[in-house]
Amino acid sequence: MGSKGNDHNCTHCGCENPIWNALKHTLDLTAHTGLASSLAPEPDSESIVFTGGVIYPLKDGNMDDRVEALGIHGGDVVASGSLADVQARMKAKGIAYQTRLLEGKTLLPGLIEPHVHIVQTCAIQGWLDLGAIMELSPEDHAKNRLNPDALKQDQRLRPCYDWNWLKGEIRKNIPEDSSTWILGRMVDPALMPFKEVKGGLNQLTTFHCDLNETGDRVGNLDSIVTQNPLLMISASMHTIYLNTAACEAVYNSNNEYSKELRTKYSTCQEYIEDTHGNLQEKAGMMPAICSIPFKQGLDLLNIFRYINDYFEQASRRGVTLLYDAMMDTFSKTVLKAYDLKHHRNLRIGYVVPYDSKDSKKKADFPVTREAARSFYQAGLKLISDGSNQGLTGYQAQEYCCYTEPPLGNFNFCDPGDTTPTVIPDAYQTTINDAVATGWPLMIHANGDQAIEFTLQAYETALGGCSGLEKRHRIEHCSLLTDSHIQTMKRLGVSPSFLIGHVGYWGYSFEKAIFKDKATRMLDLCQSALDHKLRISLHSDCSVTPLGPLRSMEQAVTRKMEGMRDNQGLFIRDPRQQPILNEAECLSRKQALKAITYDAAWQCHAEDWMGSLQDGHFADLVILEQDPLDERVPATSIRDIKVCETWKGGRKVYANLDS
Incomplete structure (x- = not known):
């Protein structure tokens, strides 16, 4: 475990897959030319009025509003409200529609994964x-x-x-x-x-x-x-x-x-x-x-099969938008080639590596409806440090377990200083240049020292201006202090939390890797909301599985699933799993907002996704149970059955038992 050196191009978390980077040249895409003009056409959407269940439109992020009916047509939301009002609106527009009874099920906006790695994950899926x-x-x-x-x-x-x-x-x-x-x-x-x-x-x-x-x-x-x-x-x-x-x-x-x-x-x-x-x-x-x-090595036909499985997995879990946190040019080509013969069942937003070819083009904001409909770029990505569970997140204090170097890795060091205690000039210069491009930034920072350096770099690069309009982000943002959160609020920088750090690794962090530092500082979701920050929850797939409902559960319960019994087996009974820092548990409404409305905002898509406002895409999910219903155990939220997933008024997934 650990690292023996610092390298701007080191690998960590899911944010860069070295296997993909090294072997992508083995794919032969020469047969796929004219990709941009050859994509499969959008299938026809349906005209439906949904009623007879629990419907949360989340208009303007309102988590309390429930409506009786929702009408969709032409791939968009037409109206929501009382059944009579929705029917009148549909009739006034001359729309012939079918009425669909939800039979007590719950309808929500489509769920969002705001930080994943699509092609890079699929590249080694056959291993x-x-x-x-x-x-x-x-x-x-x-x-x-x-x-x-x-x-x-x-x-x-x-x-x-x-x-x-x-x-x-x-x-x-x-x-x-x-x-x-x-x-x-x-x-x-x-x-x-x-x-x-x-x-x-x-x-x-x-x-x-x-x-x-x-x-x-x-x-x-x-x-x-x-x-x-x-x-x-x-x-x-x-x-x-x-x-x-x-x-x-x-x-x-x-x-x-x-x-x-x-x-x-x-x-x-x-x-x-x-x-x-x-x-x-x-x-x-x-x-x-x-x-x-x-x-x-990599094989094109297998890549397409794994991409197809990846998208189907997303639909099975209610996802309608994937936001890829490191889309290189070759990955884009692969996805466009995939689209020649397959219609994607979800939408994709992405950021590109800073200083790549795609980072040089002029920033185009806000994201247009046509871009958001399918495949859009909305920022640049930088990686400041490594992985906390990989013992390479850059820390202010040494790890509590053996690793070398004992503070982890920082990726932008000045010559001769591999363990900086003050922000390196190389990092500040890079962030200055990245902010100057006009693109929003996603900066990967896990360790508390990496987060400190990142906030200092943001503050200098922003020059007294707020980053809120650009929605600059810190990814994973794992080990925070109250001072960090206050600075993020002042700078207009928002966090996206890899909440699986708590659920899967929380016990290892607390007992072996960080001790009480994990208890005090890991994924301070509630503290961020208390300071009026907008947060999202992500999987960083493949680091943790696609699954916004699972992320919601782990944010609400903060159960440490990695605790073992006397036989060395992971404890499966949630009643026996300890909670990591209960004060940071989110309410169900807060967690749901972080995988829908606020996730869409962080991904520059809130004008079209994340809620079911009039004119938004008819991207929705139908669940067997209401995740906001307290009668559903919080420790079973990930098990709520996704009955159907819809993209643009078209059903893209149906559970056979629903």
């Missing part, structure tokens, strides 16, 4: 899933659709996630051909058992390779497989782990990065002894990524 969080596939849903207990495993931690489980999963998938690599994704040492050390540094599970070790020592990848090369990438995308066979394959590969390795290490054994198969940051990871056999 072996070695993650701690269970995700049911479309086939799993079909197979278990009449089994509520099986469906309630979705988006929860596996009952058992430890070394023995990992070893078993890999051994079940060893190819017969010893030259074929075993490629694993989402492995997460921070969610494996850890050792608390009184008066010293706590110890997380670590992985290494050593053919000379006898017995089955925890963490030794060579005790799992010796013949086939094994490569696993962490859930934080920060670290790659290799067995000895993979180290040898990397060292002897013909790619340019491996050639550089051989100039640094005279023998493969020197390489292994220095790294132990634990590779960090871009410089360390690229030789391994580029050594993956070409036949196991």
